[in-house]
Amino acid sequence: xxxxxxxxxxxxxxxxQRFQNRLVGVFTNMFADSSLAxxxxxxxxxxxxxxxxxxQPTAKLSTWIFQIAHNLASNxxxxxxxxxxxxxxxxxxxxxPVAFGEERLPENSSLMPTRQFEKSELQDRVQQAMSLxxxxxxxxxxxxxxxxxxxxxxxxxxxxxxxxxxSLLSRARENLREALExxxx
Amino acid sequence: MxxxxxxxxxxxxxxxxYLDGELDEQATRHMESMLVESxxxxxxxxxxxxxxxxxxxxxRPNVPNDFVERTVATAKMEHVSVPISKRPWFRKTTQILTLxxxxxxxxxxxAVGSLVSSRYFxxxxxxxxxxxxxxxxxxxxxxxxxxxxxxxxxxxxxLLNEMAREANDE
Numbered sequence: 634x635x636x637x638x639x640x641x642x643x644x645x646x647x648x649x650q651r652f653q654n655r656l657v658g659v660f661t662n663m664f665a666d667s668s669l670a671x672x673x674x675x676x677x678x679x680x681x682x683x684x685x686x687x688x689q690p691t692a693k694l695s696t697w698i699f700q701i702a703h704n705l706a707s708n709x710x711x712x713x714x715x716x717x718x719x720x721x722x723x724x725x726x727x728x729x730p731v732a733f734g735e736e737r738l739p740e741n742s743s744l745m746p747t748r749q750f751e752k753s754e755l756q757d758r759v760q761q762a763m764s765l766x767x768x769x770x771x772x773x774x775x776x777x778x779x780x781x782x783x784x785x786x787x788x789x790x791x792x793x794x795x796x797x798x799x800s801l802l803s804r805a806r807e808n809l810r811e812a813l814e815x816x817x818x
Numbered sequence: 819m820x821x822x823x824x825x826x827x828x829x830x831x832x833x834x835x836y837l838d839g840e841l842d843e844q845a846t847r848h849m850e851s852m853l854v855e856s857x858x859x860x861x862x863x864x865x866x867x868x869x870x871x872x873x874x875x876x877x878r879p880n881v882p883n884d885f886v887e888r889t890v891a892t893a894k895m896e897h898v899s900v901p902i903s904k905r906p907w908f909r910k911t912t913q914i915l916t917l918x919x920x921x922x923x924x925x926x927x928x929a930v931g932s933l934v935s936s937r938y939f940x941x942x943x944x945x946x947x948x949x950x951x952x953x954x955x956x957x958x959x960x961x962x963x964x965x966x967x968x969x970x971x972x973x974x975x976x977l978l979n980e981m982a983r984e985a986n987d988e
Contacts, residue, residue: 642890649886658878667879674881675889682893752875759875777838778873784840799840803831810869817868 634694638685645685649678652698659699659775662763663706673709677702692789699780699790703772710768755816762812770805777802825852825859833862837870 636644656677660670680701692700763771769791776782776790784795784802793801825833829852835841836849852859903909940948952959962968971978 642894645893646886646890649889653881653885653889654878657881661879662876670879671881671885675885675892678889679893679896683896755872756875756877759872760877763873763876774873778870779878784835784838795840799831799835802838803834806834806866806870807830809873810865813869813872814865816872817865 634681634685634688635690637682638688645678645682648681648694648698652678652695655780656698656702658779659702659772660706662760662775662779663768663771664709665760665764669709673702673705676705680705693786695780696782696786696789699776699782700792703791706768706772758813758816762809765812766805766808770801770808773798773801774805774809825856825862829859830862833859834866837863837867 634644634648637648653674656674657667657670660673661667664670664673677698681698763774766774772791773787776787782790784798787793787802788795788798791798832841832845832849833852836846841849853863946953
């Protein structure tokens with residue numbers, strides 16, 4: 634990032650390369666919309682680029698980037714606040730969202746191997762369970778599970794104390810357990 | 819601890835933190851002894867772990883190949899597309915400098931004008947002061963009437979002496 638600050642656009646490209654899939658992964662599972670996820674991820678990088686002159690290496694780069702991502706996700710959520718809340722799930726192959734609760738049956742389901750169908754169904758159920766979490770719980774879970782971030786780092790990214798993160802993740806995982814327990818027995 | 823007793827909310831919270839490796843040494847030892855003693859705790863740990871592992875089923879999409887290129891280009895374009903002359907701070911500074919320039923020019927013009935007018939254009943008072951000796955002797959000048967005659971008279975010494983004697987005699 635210090636190289637980006639010095640005007641090295643190649644270093645900026647490396648940062649984008651390093652975080653692009655991670656950010657899109659988090660946003661996709663936050664909003665279940667891959668197109669929106671890409672736009673938000675790009676906006677995160679643009680904010681990073683804009684803020685390069687004022688960058689101070691006081692925190693981990695990843696924590697700083699996910700802090701921007703969390704703020705952006707919060708703003709995005711607020712801007713959509715008045716819209717009717719409908720939970721969507723993302724189809725695996727396309728960018729069009731599909732409403733939760735609908736059985737996602739591919740047109741050629743008769744040709745699909747049973748195992749693949751089961752995997753797809755399981756993914757639907759996991760997404761459905763995630764949609765039961767509030768957005769703060771979901772963000773904390775994604776940062777913890779996908780990014781392997783510590784409670785302290787999650788707290789820094791989400792402006793919470795480590796104790797608050799501990800409680801947040803505890804409630805989230807209890808909720809996930811309730812929703813998914815039947816799949817692990 | 820009773821091996822079948824339910825866990826307290828705090829224990830459940832700590833159990834999850836234990837799974838995440840976020841407890842200090844003392845709390846970790848406490849959790850480990852609880853797991854040894856309580857089958858409920860062991861079942862909870864297993865269920866929590868297995869359900870959490872299911873999150874690996876969530877989609878992890880890959881971005882399009884040109885994402886990096888597009889993002890870098892957008893960032894650079896955004897940076898370049900606003901030339902320095904169009905940036906708010908530059909425009910504000912320009913406005914302030916222009917205002918200062920015009921104010922300075924106005925003050926300088928006023929000062930120069932005042933200097934020039936005082937140097938080359940005399941006021942009525944100045945004229946009166948300059949001509950004061952003439953004004954003070956204006957009556958004498960009227961009586962003289964003809965300056966040339968006065969000059970010729972002053973050249974006639976004998977006549978002036980005679981006039982002086984007569985004046986003395988009277």
